[in-house]
Amino acid sequence: MARLTPTGYLLPSIHSVPPFFTEQPNPTTQATLTEQWTRLILSYARHRRLFFIRIEDAETTGGDWDEVLRNEQINRRVMPAHLSSLLATLVAKNLAVYEPPKQTRSVLLFWRSPEEWGETLxxxxxxxxxxxxxxxxxxxxxxxxxxxxxxxPTALLRKAIASLSKTGRAQIIGAADGEGVRLFAGTGK
Known part of the structure; x- marks a missing residue:
């Protein structure tokens, strides 16, 4: 049964199924559940305008991700190792990047691709x-x-600007008080 969270997000019915919260031994089953987790994480992030998810979000209560990573009604939560595996999948599918780089405990989510953010900019x-x-x-x-x-986040803004730079519609400008960007008219693509 689908459930509405306090923030107004409609959780899918799979969120009420206990095996959804644990890694499954059958690779086909796990691949299906991972795909559902991927969609859930990205759509929830878009709903709440959340840009980051961290392993710590599975370890602590009271955070932005509690509604998704826990289901108190069935006494289940995503364990840190499972969340780590889900984050690795998001990165492998180019739906996130580890941010900051050179660690694997925090990702910057692309609920809009850097190219879509570039167009929005x-x-x-x-x-x-x-x-x-x-x-x-x-x-x-x-x-x-x-x-x-x-x-x-600045890291995502840089990627958005880079996508516009490829089409000649943006240029990074160095300034004494930090970086800036100049945007140009153009048709894109």
Missing amino acids: HEWATSTGQLNTILTFYEIEDPPVPSPLSGI
């Missing part, structure tokens, strides 16, 4: 009349008027 700059001006990363990540980019 370009549309925002176009609609707010900021093409051909230099914007600091801070102005994009924490604008005075909330935007679709509010709160975007």
Whole structure:
């Protein structure tokens, strides 16, 4: 039975099935459950605008991920080793990257691909009349008027800008007070 969380997210019915929370010995069954976990993690992250998931989220209560990683009604939770395996799958499928790099306990989720974020950035700059001006990363990540980019992590913003740079629609600018970007009109792709 599907269940609505306190934040208004509709959990899939599989979330009420105890085996969903443990790694399964049958590889086919595990592959199916991993695919369902992948979809659940990404859609929940999009719903809540969460950019990171960490192994610690399985180890502590009261966090942003409790609604997904636990089901108190059936007394189940995802164990850290299982979450680690799920994170590795997300990274292998290019749906996340380890962030910071060179560790495997925290990932930056791509519930929108870096290319989609690049398009969002370009549309925002176009609609707010900021093409051909230099914007600091801070102005994009924490604008005075909330935007679709509010709160975007710098690492993801860099990837979005890189995707626009490939099509000649963005250029990173070094400045005394940090980095910025200039966005150009263009058709993209």
